[in-house]
Amino acid sequence: MKAAPEAESSSSRARTNYGSEMQQDLHEKPSMHEPSAEHGGILDSVKQFVKLYHASRRPLPTETGDGSYIENDSHASIWDDLRSVGIKDANTVKDIVESQVSRLPVDDKTMLMERTIQLVAKLPSDSRVRDKLTHIFLTQLWDSLPHPPLSFVGDKYQYRAADGSNNNPTLPWLGAANTEYARSIEPASIRPARMPDPGLVFDSIFARNTFTPHPNKVSSIFFTWASLIIHDIFQTGHPNQEINKTSSYLDLSILYGDNQEDQDMMRTFEDGKIKPDSFSEERLQALPAACGVILVMLNRFHNYVVEQLAEINENGRFTKPDANISDPVKSREAWEKYDNDLFQTGRLVTCGLYMNITLYDYLRTIVNLNRTNSTWCLDPRATMENDKTPMGLGNQCSVEFNLAYRWHSTISQMDEKWSEEAYRKFVGKPGEEASLEDLKAGMRTFAGKMDKDPSKRTFADLERQADGTFRDEDLVGILTKAIEAVSGSFGARNVPKVLRSVEIMGMEQARKWNVGSLNEFRRFFDLQPYQTFEEINSDPEVADQLRHLYEHPDYVELYPGIVAEEPKDPMVPGVGIAPGYTVSRAVLSDAVALVRGDRFYTRDYNARNLTNWGYTESMYDMDTNQGCVFYKLALRAFPQWFKGDSIYVHYPMTVPSENQEIMRDLGREQDYSWDPPAYTPARTEIFDYANVRRILEDGSNFRVTWGEATAYVFGRQGWDFMLSGDSSLHSKQRETMAISLYRDQWHHDVKQFYTEITHQLLAEKSCRLGNVNQVDISRDVGNLAHVHFASNIFSLPLKSHQHPHGIFTEHQMYMIMAAIFTAIFFDVDPAKSLPLRHKAREAAEGLGKIVESNVRTISSWGFVSSLIDGVRTNKNSLSEYGVHMVRRLLDSGLDASEVTWSQILPTAIAMAPNQAQVFTQIIDYYLSDEGKQHLPAIHRLAQEDTPETDEKLLHYCMEGIRLNGIFGSYRESRTNLTVEDKNKTVQIEPGDIVF
Structure with missing residues (x-):
């Protein structure tokens, strides 16, 4: 009997359910948002009556077998939603909508998230708006984090694996070496039972009878770079041709090796370096010599990078192990980690430069942006606003793109000749006479003779020196010829005959892979399939050959079709290398996939992994060459062979003669040197x-x-600056400045000014941290004191508390001066020379125009002149300078332009940064272990104010400069x-x- 209540019938449960619902309605509490308790009570009574009325009119439940009603989902009305919220909530709704539309970062100080929670909590439980807002909130919270995470901590994921694995940590095998090729398109069409003979296909639509130069005068270096990319991501296995033996990432495996064994053969295991002038990929020995030269350049860049990383030792990241570690095992492990950290970080930096050259030199040439002043570039790493386009998910190269990247039509005449000589050497007969078996036998013989140690190999008959490197002049000679050589044009009948057996092997390989047809490839990219052979190529002879070979456009094979396809005409911008129509579309998609899919170029490409210096060294600068960075690679490899502004290194992917026409049209011809490379002695x-x-x-x-540099920065009158030469003119200029500058009270006024400005800057720039007063003595005192001095002497437009209407702040003025000073007097790094000089000239022009305008105003006479003197006179110990200094220079016979560009600007620039540098070197010495013993004596002397103590302090300063100064001339x-x-x-x- 006790169990009876639990065994009641379904009908009784239904009745109980009805009763409970009614009771719940009867006891429902009024909303707190209703106007009054009395009014709310009336509304509740009406509401309950309506519910009871509908319940009494409801028919018996016959829809289900257990006698219960089927409840339909009901939702609160808009009226119910509005009754639940107030005016404050309306503002919340408005803010939510604005946030969703704008997609701008949320200002969390507005408490939008918390106000959303308040709003949703107030809405009725059956509110559609409540559900919608909840879904939006959940989606936003979910989308804030990657699922699954694609970036992990630890060396295993921080560095590239030798075989390319772990690029996608959740699919570690994706894109790794020795995995199968992917397939991009489904070969759905029925292939004819008999395909044309590959040799016949080559002879009829591939073979070059007459060289056709590239219409845009693209240089051989462009397609040399393309060859490196192709061999970096494609290496078909033998005999298993389904396997790609290299990784599917642009990770420079051609340099470092595509497995751990090969990588170990490249490393010295000392200080992160790799064996000098060596590269891992054996196949490149059989390619034109420029490929080997560029890999040597990348090798040198890597070794330069690891040297700098160790020297800078950012945040102690590359601190050498303690030499006193007694445990030999721990000592060995510590040194191995030190070497590995340098090597792996150096590889990340080198790959970063490799990628930026690919995107900003190579890809800009593909779409002809090098013929414009536009800074736009198709950089797949861009963070896409309001888009969920994934990145860092990995990549797997496909067989279709293995074929699409065979650009043999573009081989230059120089490289064609090189290939013919190589065939005679490796195969023993001319390439066009070599059979497929001859080629395979030659390749086996060639591979068998290859030394496993990359440092013992050579190429192009070059000889290694005692230190294992090649002679710079030999490498530069090969590089220069490749830059000057015009490549071939895309299109039918332009593949060198020497590659006949190579192309036959490629066609047979494609058939074994069962790749789709040309039209299927086009459909995959949403391109219209060709309906006639004339659409593939409008040349009647080529179209007719295709017709006889394939009978129908749908039967044209992918690789022969890509080669036979009519190339595009150049377009500025848009079409640069003028490939076939299909390749033009496909190559851009593949570029995006290769880069955006690589975790090390997207999610993990940052200054934390590459270090601040490494990230900057490999990075592009839109103010220099619209981002092109090949010059960094060339000038690091051959610093004594190319001028810092050489067109050969800044735009090597178009021949120099064509580049001169381009730069002339763009108004930039004067920015570059057009001389061929020549050796500059150390x-x-x-x-x-x-x-x-x-x-x-x-x-x-x-x-x-520095006369030439001064003229470059300040214009023609920079030659007349007193320090630009040793002629009588320059002597006169020095005399003019001396008369105007060195007045009777010069020493007293200067000392008084520096005393005042130092106290002022210390008071303004110091801060209290904990219980200690601190100041950045170099940045906020040493640098700025000299800026104030030069500005007061020459009436420069400095913005300060005393001159709130000036143009440039203290730090802005110092950076302008430092950039110009460095460009003129310390332009010693060829890789930084051009951007440095450009930025210096831009800064000088900006400052100079304002200064010249000021000088012209001061040169006026009468009432305006007296008014200016009264307003602009310095209110400090340098009251005899400023406008009065400018007037003295004008009185010497110089006009306003000469005073500005040959006197004021270059003198101020030579003055402030140099003195600031010396100040810091003195401070640095007397804070060192060697110098700090003198601080008590210096402090004691500084408390006194006599000519004798001043003289002693001067000697302390001079001694600090002698012992710690780095200034040279x-x-x-x-x-x-x-x-x-x-x-x-x-x-x-x-x-x-x-x-």
């Missing part, structure tokens, strides 16, 4: 005081070297001179740069 360094003084005082035989020799310097004989010849 500087001659002189240290002994007597020798240094002798050279510096002999201006007739040892001229200053360059001179160009015009004579022969032999001196004894640091116990060795130094021979100086005309043209030598002496430091």
Whole structure:
């Protein structure tokens, strides 16, 4: 009997359910948002009556077998939703809509998330709006995190694996070496039972009878770079042709190796370096020599990078292990980690430059952006606003793109000749006479003779030197010829006959892979399939050959079709390398997939992984060449062979003669040197005081070297700057400046000014952290004090508390001065020379126009002049300078332009950054272990104010400069001179740069 209540019938449950519903309705509490309790009670009573009325009119439940009603989903009305919210909630709805539409980052200080929760909580339980807002909220929270995560911590995921695995941590095998090729398109059409003979296909639509130069004068270097990309991601296995033996990522496996064994053969296992002038990929030995040269350049860049990483040692990341570790196992492990961290990080940086060259030199040439001043580029790494386009998911190369990237039509005449000689060497007969079996036998023989150690191999008959490197002049010679060689044009009948057996092997390989047809490939990319052979190629002879070979356009095979396809005409911008129509579309999709799918170029491509320096070194700059960065690679590899502004390294993918026409049309011809590369001897360094003084005082035989740079930055009148030369004109300019600058109270006024400005800057820039007062003594005192000094001397437009209407802030003015100073006096890094000089000239023009306008105003006479003198006179110890200094220079006979560009600007620039640098070097010395013992004496002297203590402090400063200064001066020799310097004989010849 006790169990009876649990065994009641379904009908009684239904009745109980009805009763409970009614009771729930009867006891429902009024909403807190209703106008009044009395009014709410009336509404509730009406509502309950309506429910009871509908319940009484409802028919008996006959829809189900258990006698229960089938309840239909009901939702609250808009009226119910509105009754539940207030005016504040309406603002919340408005903010939610605006956030969804704009997709801008949310200002969480507005508490939008919390207000959304409040709004949703107020809405009725059966509200559609409540459900919708909940879904939006959940979607936003879900989308905030990747699912599954694609970036992990630890060396296993921080660095590239030798075989390319773990690029996608959840699918670690995706894109790894020695995995199967993917298939992009489904070969759905029925293939004819008998396909044309590959040799006949080659002879009829492939074979080159007459070389057709590229219509855009693209250089052989462009297709050399293409060859590196192709061999980086495609290596068909033998005999198993379904396997890709290299990774499907642009990870420079051609340089580093595509498995751990090959990678170990490339490494020295010391300081992160790889074996000099070597590369792992054996196949590239059989390609034109420029391929080997570029890989040597990448090799040198890697070794340069790891040297810099170790030298900088950012945040102690590459600190050498303690030499006193007693446990030999722990010591070995520590040194192995040190070497591996440098090697792997160096690889990330080198790959970063490789990718940026591919996107900003190579890809811009593909779409002809190199013929414009546009900075736009199709960079697949872009973060796409309001888009869920994935990135870093991995990549697997397909057999279709293996065929689509065979661009043999574009081989230059120079490389065609090289290939013919290589065939005679490896096969023993001319390439066009070699059979497929001849080719395979030659390849086996060639591979069998290949040394497993990359450092013992050579190419193009080059000889290694004692240190394992090749001679720069040999490498530069090969590179220069490739830059000057015009490549071939895409299209039918332009493949060198020497590659006949290679092409036959490619066609047979494609048939074994069962790849789709040309039209199926086009449909895959949503391109209209060809209906006639004339649509494939409008040349009647080519179309007729295709007709006889394939009978119907749908039967044209992918690879022969791509080769036979009519190339596009150049378009600026849009069509640069002028490929066939199908390849033009496919190659852009593949570029996006290759880059955007690679975790190391997207999610994990950042300064934390590459270091700040490495990230910057490999990065592009839109203000330089619209982002092109090949020059970084070339100038790091051959710093003594190319000028910093050489067109050969800044735009190598178009021949120089065509580049000159392009730059002339763009108004940039003057920005580059058009001279072929030539060797520049290393500087001659002189240290002994007597020798240094002798050279510096002999201006007739040892001229200053920065006159050209001064003229570049300041224009023609920069040549007239007093330090730009040693002529009588320059002597007169120095005399003019000295008369105007050095007044009777000069020393007193300068000392008084620096005392005042130092106290002022210390008061303004110091801050209290914990219990200690701190200041950045170099940035906020040393640099800025000299900026204030130069600005007061020459009436520069400095914005400060005293001059709130100035143009440039203290730090802006210092950066302008430092950039110009470095470009003129310390332009010693060829890889940074062009961007540095461009930025310096831009900064000088911006500052100079304002200064010249000021000088012209000061040069006016009468009432305006007196008014200016009264307003602009310095309110400090340099009151005799500023506008008065400018007027003295004008009184010397110089006009406003000459005063600005040959006197004020270059003098101020030579003054402030140099003094700021020396100040920091002095401070650095006296804070070092060696120098800090003198601080008590310096502090004591600083408390006194006598000529004697000033003299002693000056000597402390001079000694700090002598012991810790790095300033040097360059001179160009015009004579022969032999001196004894640091116990060795130094021979100086005309043209030598002496430091």
